[in-house]
Structure formats: structure tokens, C-alpha cells
Amino acid sequence: MELTDQVTGFLLTLRTMVGPTVTVQYPDAMRELAPRFRGAVGFLPHPETGREKCVGCGLCPQICPVDAITIGIIEDESDGADHTDEWHPFEHYYMKGLDPLDATSKKFTYYYHINETRCLYCGLCVEVCPVEALVMSHHFEMATDNRGETIYDKHKILQMGKTYMAELNERLEGVAVPPALPGRTQRPSQLGRPATVEQPDSGAQAYGREESKSSK
Amino acid sequence: MDTFDWVWVLIRIIVASVILTIVLVTMGFLTYFERKVAAHMQQRQGPNRTGPLGLLQWVADAVKLIHKEEIIPAGADRAIFWLAPMLSMLTASAAYAFIPFGEHIELFGRSIPYYISDTPVGILALLAFSSLGVYGLIMGSWSSNNKYSLLGGLRSSAQVISYEVTMGISLIGPLLLAQSLNLNDIARAQGGSLVTGFTGSLLNTPGVWFILLQPVAFLTYLTSAIAETNRTPFDLPEAESELVGGYHVEFAAMHFGLYFLAEYINMITVSAIATYCFLGGWQGPFGAAFGPLWFIIKMAGFIFFYYWLRWTVPRFRYDQLMGICWKVMLPLALVNILLVAIMRTGVALIQPDIPPLALGNLGVTWPWLVFIAIQLVFAVIVVVGASRATVGSWWGKSDRPRVGDPRSLTTTLDGDTPRRVELRPGL
Numbered sequence: 001m002e003l004t005d006q007v008t009g010f011l012l013t014l015r016t017m018v019g020p021t022v023t024v025q026y027p028d029a030m031r032e033l034a035p036r037f038r039g040a041v042g043f044l045p046h047p048e049t050g051r052e053k054c055v056g057c058g059l060c061p062q063i064c065p066v067d068a069i070t071i072g073i074i075e076d077e078s079d080g081a082d083h084t085d086e087w088h089p090f091e092h093y094y095m096k097g098l099d100p101l102d103a104t105s106k107k108f109t110y111y112y113h114i115n116e117t118r119c120l121y122c123g124l125c126v127e128v129c130p131v132e133a134l135v136m137s138h139h140f141e142m143a144t145d146n147r148g149e150t151i152y153d154k155h156k157i158l159q160m161g162k163t164y165m166a167e168l169n170e171r172l173e174g175v176a177v178p179p180a181l182p183g184r185t186q187r188p189s190q191l192g193r194p195a196t197v198e199q200p201d202s203g204a205q206a207y208g209r210e211e212s213k214s215s216k
Numbered sequence: 217m218d219t220f221d222w223v224w225v226l227i228r229i230i231v232a233s234v235i236l237t238i239v240l241v242t243m244g245f246l247t248y249f250e251r252k253v254a255a256h257m258q259q260r261q262g263p264n265r266t267g268p269l270g271l272l273q274w275v276a277d278a279v280k281l282i283h284k285e286e287i288i289p290a291g292a293d294r295a296i297f298w299l300a301p302m303l304s305m306l307t308a309s310a311a312y313a314f315i316p317f318g319e320h321i322e323l324f325g326r327s328i329p330y331y332i333s334d335t336p337v338g339i340l341a342l343l344a345f346s347s348l349g350v351y352g353l354i355m356g357s358w359s360s361n362n363k364y365s366l367l368g369g370l371r372s373s374a375q376v377i378s379y380e381v382t383m384g385i386s387l388i389g390p391l392l393l394a395q396s397l398n399l400n401d402i403a404r405a406q407g408g409s410l411v412t413g414f415t416g417s418l419l420n421t422p423g424v425w426f427i428l429l430q431p432v433a434f435l436t437y438l439t440s441a442i443a444e445t446n447r448t449p450f451d452l453p454e455a456e457s458e459l460v461g462g463y464h465v466e467f468a469a470m471h472f473g474l475y476f477l478a479e480y481i482n483m484i485t486v487s488a489i490a491t492y493c494f495l496g497g498w499q500g501p502f503g504a505a506f507g508p509l510w511f512i513i514k515m516a517g518f519i520f521f522y523y524w525l526r527w528t529v530p531r532f533r534y535d536q537l538m539g540i541c542w543k544v545m546l547p548l549a550l551v552n553i554l555l556v557a558i559m560r561t562g563v564a565l566i567q568p569d570i571p572p573l574a575l576g577n578l579g580v581t582w583p584w585l586v587f588i589a590i591q592l593v594f595a596v597i598v599v600v601g602a603s604r605a606t607v608g609s610w611w612g613k614s615d616r617p618r619v620g621d622p623r624s625l626t627t628t629l630d631g632d633t634p635r636r637v638e639l640r641p642g643l
Contacts, residue, residue, distance in 0.1 A: 003599065003600070003603035009528050009529070010524065010528050012528075013257045013524060013527055013528045014524065016256070016257050016258070016259060017253065017256040017257045018256075019259070020259070021255075021256065021259050021260055021261045022259045022260075023259075023260050023261045025261070025264075
């Protein structure tokens with residue numbers, strides 16, 4: 001209550017007033033998101049084919065605490081030929097029983113739906129994915145006036161992943177990537193193909209027996 | 217009386233409607249500026265969506281308030297509930313009949329006044345209307361049939377009645393110096409600006425702004441004017457954190473809007489009085505032609521100070537509020553009157569035809585200089601004394617935690633002696 005205290009207080013508010021504001025005018029200006037910001041779940045594109053890397057193991061719908069993910073798994077009965085050059089609409093492609101990534105794949109999804117009204121962005125699906133097909137993208141503007149649009153299908157999910165990768169590459173341009181730690185196995189995403197194909201296979205079969213909803 | 221001047225009547229009507237319109241629009245912009253100032257003092261941006269820079273925000277607010285449903289509580293006294301906000305608004309806006317925005321301007325061979333009425337008792341009428349405003353608050357709070365409203369009304373009546381006294385007594389000093397109750401005369405008595413001096417002041421008046429001759433009265437007036445308009449830090453009648461909203465808890469839509477309007481208009485009124493009695497009114501460095509401009513600039517300074525104060529100082533406790541009024545402000549104002557009366561008489565005795573300070577040379581006007589010197593010493597003693605009195609000692613350092621002192625945040629023990637963290641008693 002001393003005089004200098006009063007002067008200090010008044011000067012503080014005055015200084016703050018003429019100083020800069022911290023508000024980001026959101027719809028006009030976007031604030032830079034943190035690198036690990038958790039937006040909607042997206043498919044990381046395959047480095048070669050540009051399509052999703054999902055092998056249909058069924059772990060993500062299994063672990064999802066709010067049942068936001070619904071997938072349909074189909075067994076591969078292909079002829080063993082390489083079909084990676086071909087492009088068809090995903091649904092038909094999978095319905096024909098052809099794997100876009102690798103013709104030797106045993107299982108894959110022919111639909112993959114995420115209900116964004118349920119998703120709580122915990123990231124468990126991303127962590128559990130054995131082939132690093134999923135990523136928490138930076139997509140968060142999901143407001144819509146149509147309830148059906150809140151259920152994201154494969155195209156949308158892959159598109160979000162691609163956008164995320166593009167942003168990430170732009171941000172990481174010129175940044176040196178540290179070498180892998182000794183003794184650590186190479187991440188599956190750094191390979192064209194997951195190193196251990198058998199594991200998700202056997203796992204998915206086990207889940208397929210228990211989890212009827214994930215293998216419609 | 218066969219040549220009744222219809223044009224004169226017409227001019228008066230036009231001037232009155234223009235002034236009323238300006239006041240209402242200004243009030244709208246004042247809410248906008250308050251929000252802007254508040255926002256920037258909190259590192260926000262404030263309204264910036266409605267219109268360019270958000271300048272139309274007040275229009276949107278007004279339209280919303282007018283379109284809302286007016287809810288009258290079941291237990292309310294309907295007639296008084298209806299009447300109270302209107303009374304508040306009416307008394308607030310009626311004060312503008314007595315506030316001159318300048319002298320007059322020569323247009324089309326006629327002298328067009330910058331005021332509605334130039335009554336010889338202008339300042340008395342202003343004080344009367346500003347004290348009538350509290351009836352709107354009391355009636356509204358009583359008729360709401362709500363305990364929070366009633367508490368707000370009680371506080372408001374006590375506060376306004378107390379500070380009315382201090383406010384009136386602080387104004388006696390400038391009035392003694394100007395020897396008039398007419399606001400235009402008071403402005404004329406203050407000569408011109410501090411820079412250029414004389415622009416037509418009367419003989420035997422100081423001829424400089426009264427803030428130099430009446431610094432203590434200025435401080436007491438400023439404080440009591442803030443209390444009079446129920447602004448922070450004296451906004452106990454509203455006190456959102458204690459009384460929800462105080463007297464206007466039950467009021468919705470334009471009923472509330474009228475109270476809101478009245479508060480801002482009262483703010484302009486007390487700023488206008490302060491401008492006239494202490495800062496020379498419409499006097500400016502370039503003569504009286506730009507009178508309204510200078511007047512409005514000075515008033516805007518006061519209003520900005522209101523905003524600044526609101527976002528800097530927290531609310532007073534109720535007993536502190538009353539203590540400051542009756543134990544500090546009132547004695548100070550009384551001592552000030554005594555001083556002014558003695559010195560004004562002394563000045564007149566020494567030199568009956570003393571010219572205004574800005575007009576005559578300093579050798580002739582030395583009594584005014586002595587007057588100013590004594591008043592400034594008085595002001596310094598008051599300010600430093602108030603500061604040291606709250607600390608508890610005139611020369612030593614304060615025992616109490618100060619701003620930025622880590623002690624003010626901790627209640628640790630020093631050895632075996634617990635540090636006493638006591639509430640400061642009311643002044």
C-alpha cells in the first residue's frame with residue numbers, strides 16, 4: 001500500500017496494455033501445433049506405394065477403449081503375383097482379395113472405419129500397431145453438420161496421414177536425424193515390409209476367434 | 217413580444233437533440249473501449265469481429281439487449297421494478313442539460329451555443345442529479361425482492377450518501393476560487409492552458425488550471441467520484457464475487473441495459489465536472505474555437521483513468537470504503553476548504569485587483585504563486601502521509617509484505633515465532 005507499490009501496479013497494467021497480445025485469431029491464423037499433438041488417427045503412407053501399411057491384424061479395434069474403430073479383415077487368396085502397380089478403388093481392390101502392398105500378404109482390411117465422435121485420442125491404437133501403420137495426425141477440425149461424416153473411412157484416414165507426413169517432412173527439412181541406437185531393432189516402418197510377417201498373422205487369427213465384431 | 221424568435225427555439229431543440237444523441241452514442245463506444253482496454257491489459261485483443269476492429273460491437277450488444285425478453289420476478293413489486301431503471305437512466309441523462317461542451321460558435325450570423333442551458337447554478341444542478349441517480353438503484357434493489365439485490369442497494373445508498381458529502385466539499389475549493397457556480401464561468405476563471413496562458417480570464421481569478429491550486433481537492437474529488445459512480449475499486453453495490461450482481465441481479469434485457477447505460481453516463485458526468493473544476497474545461501492552447509475538442513480530450517483522459525484503475529486495483533472491503541470516506545477524505549476536504557478560504561481572503565486583502573497569474577508578470581502576481589506553493593506542499597504532505605500511514609511508520613521500512621515481496625506469499629515460521637499474517641485494519 002506504499003506509494004511506490006501503487007505506482008508499480010499502475011505501470012504494470014499500462015506496460016501490458018501497450019505490449020503485444022498473445023491471442024491467436026484462430027480461424028484466421030493457426031497456431032503451430034506441438035510435434036506430438038494428438039489429432040485424429042491417420043494411416044501413415046507406405047514409403048514406396050503411398051498406400052496404407054495395415055496388415056489387418058485386428059489389434060487396434062481390440063485395444064480401442066471406446067470401440068471407435070471398426071475393421072473388416074479378409075484373407076488373401078491371391079495368386080502370388082505382384083499387383084502393386086495397379087490402382088483400383090480400395091473397396092473393390094480388397095474385395096477381390098488383392099493386397100495393394102504385397103501380394104504375399106495373408107490378411108488385410110477391406111474396410112476401416114473410425115468413429116471420430118467416439119475417439120478420445122488416447123493413441124493406444126498407434127502404440128499397439130505392429131507395422132506402424134497408424135499415426136496421430138494433426139487433423140482436428142472435424143466439425144460437421146452431418147453425423148455420417150464423422151465416421152472416417154479408409155480414404156479419409158489415409159489422406160490425413162499423408163497430410164501429416166507432408167507437414168512433418170516440411171518441418172524436419174534440414175534437421176539431422178539421429179542414427180538408430182545400438183542394439184535396437186530396426187523399426188518396421190523403415191523397411192519396405194514388416195520384418196516379421198508371421199507374428200501378426202498368428203495374433204490376428206487368435207483375435208479373430210475371440211473378437212467376432214472385428215472380423216465381420 | 218410580437219417578434220418571438222422561433223429560430224432561437226429551433227436551434228435550442230436541435231442542439232439538445234444533438235447533444236443527447238452524442239451522449240448515447242459515446243456511451244456505446246465507451247463500453248467498446250472499456251472492453252478493448254481491459255483486453256489489452258490482460259494481453260487479449262478484445263472485440264474485433266463485429267464491424268471493422270469490432271467497432272460495431274456496442275450496436276450488436278444494444279440490439280441483443282432490446283430483443284431479449286424482459287423478465288419480472290414473481291415476487292417483485294411490478295410498478296417500482298418497471299420504474300427504477302428508467303429513473304436511473306433519466307436522472308443520468310438529464311445532467312447533460314447543464315454540461316457545456318464549449319462556449320458558442322458563430323454560424324449563419326447567429327451564436328449557436330455548445331450547451332443546452334447556461335444556468336448560474338450549473339454545478340449545483342449537476343450534483344443534484346447525480347445524487348438522484350441512487351434512487352433508481354435503491355428502488356430497483358428493493359422491488360426485486362431478492363436478498364442480493366437488497367444488499368447491493370443498501371451498500372449503494374450508504375456509499376453514495378457518504379461520498380456525496382466528500383465530493384461536494386471537494387468542489388467548494390474550486391468554486392471559491394472561481395467565485396461562481398456557472399460551469400462556463402469556472403472554465404473562464406481558469407484562463408487558458410498551462411502553456412499559452414491567458415485567453416480571456418476574468419480579473420481577480422487565478423487564470424491557471426485549478427489542479428495547480430487545488431491538488432488535494434482534486435485527489436479527494438477523483439476518489440469520491442469513482443465511488444459515486446460505483447466503479448471498481450468501489451463497486452461494492454455490484455460486487456460480482458460477493459453479491460452475484462448486486463442491485464441488478466433480477467433485471468434482464470433493456471431493464472439491465474438502462475442501468476448499464478446510466479453507469480456509463482454517470483461516468484461521463486463526473487469526468488465532465490472534474491474537467492471543469494480542475495482542468496480548465498474547454499480551455500485549450502488555441503483559443504475557445506476548439507473548445508469541445510479540448511473538453512472531450514480531457515474527459516477521455518479521465519475515463520481512461522477509470523478503466524486503468526478498474527483493471528489495476530482490487531475491490532475495497534466495505535469497512536475500508538467507509539473508513540476512507542469518513543476518516544480520511546472528509547477531514548482532508550475540510551482542511552482544504554479552510555486553507556483555500558484563508559488564503560483566498562489573504563490574496564484579496566493583499567492586492568484587491570490582482571490580475572490572473574497567466575496575464576500579469578510574476579512580480580505583481582506573487583500572491584498566487586505563494587498560494588500554489590502552499591497547496592503543493594499540502595498535497596505532498598497528504599500523499600506521502602497517506603502512504604506512510606498505511607505502512608505504520610513515517611521513516612522506517614514497512615513490516616508488512618509489499619508487492620513482489622516473497623514474504624507476501626508465504627506464512628512460514630521464523631524460529632518459534634509464527635509470522636503474523638493479519639488483515640489490515642480499516643483506515
